[in-house]
Amino acid sequence: MDEDQSLLFTPLVRQAGMPMPDWLFGPEGVAGLPASLHPTQGVNVAVGIDIIEVARIRKVYEHHGERFLKRVFTDLEIVQSRGKMARLAGRFAVKEAICKALGTGMRGVGWREMEVVHLRSGRPSVRLHGNAKKRAEYLGLNAFDVSMADLAQFSIAIAVGIQVSPEAAARMAGQTETQAGQTEE
Template identity: 35%
Template sequence: MGTDLMDVAEMRGVLSRQPSFMAKVFTDAERAYCDILDDPAERYAVRFAAKEAVLKALGTGLAGSALTDIEVRRAPTGKPSLHLTGRAAALAETAGIRSWLISLTHTATLAHALVAGVGDVGDEAGREVSP
């Protein structure tokens, strides 16, 4: 399980000072979704929070994987989901995570993400145990 809280104003500042940040952190699909708005900071902030929450759930922190290996998707109904590739997907597989639960929320000032990896029941070494 992982959670993260992001300040929207801080994200807005990073986006304006470091235009290359978006390509380093967000996938093409995420950028297309966020950039529909005149001020996409809330959408970017909540996606960044989700990426950090995933890495916390995997026990690695920001150094664990490229952030573009973690994509926040949005169904037509608005329901968010996660799609992992590369190193993030490998870490999830090693941890026995088969799917993710994700909850996102944001206001004009704060963005919050909560994620939980769902998978095999095991001990800390990854060995299967009886419930």
């Protein structure tokens, strides 16, 4: 493929309509990239994934006990995990995945600022508080979805944040209103 035809897609690390931070691309910034950037438009997605060994969570819990639980998990998360290490590991993995989707790692975001709760259906959902909420708002994330799977040895999780530009949201709202009007006719 000719270098002029290649596209480099940009990660979601900024608000819609804001310039891409030059530091993201290393010491040479955007100028040092091998291809031109393809600006994201309309709907953008931020994804994070994590996998953790259940034994690692068990070992930390055995060493630090309640102190570990209170530092990392909210009271509701502890209750909903029902003392099962695989469930705690799943929540831990979700929190790591959320941080990856937010583009922060664990810097500047507290463990308890991300709360993984199960809805009545059993489906996991997430509530963001504090700096995690501020970061999601800064990125313009309109929705967050998470999923996790627990096995005897591993827990895996994925987090997906959705950023819809105001223009795209308006277009989608217009389509929805048009579709609703067609249904009523």
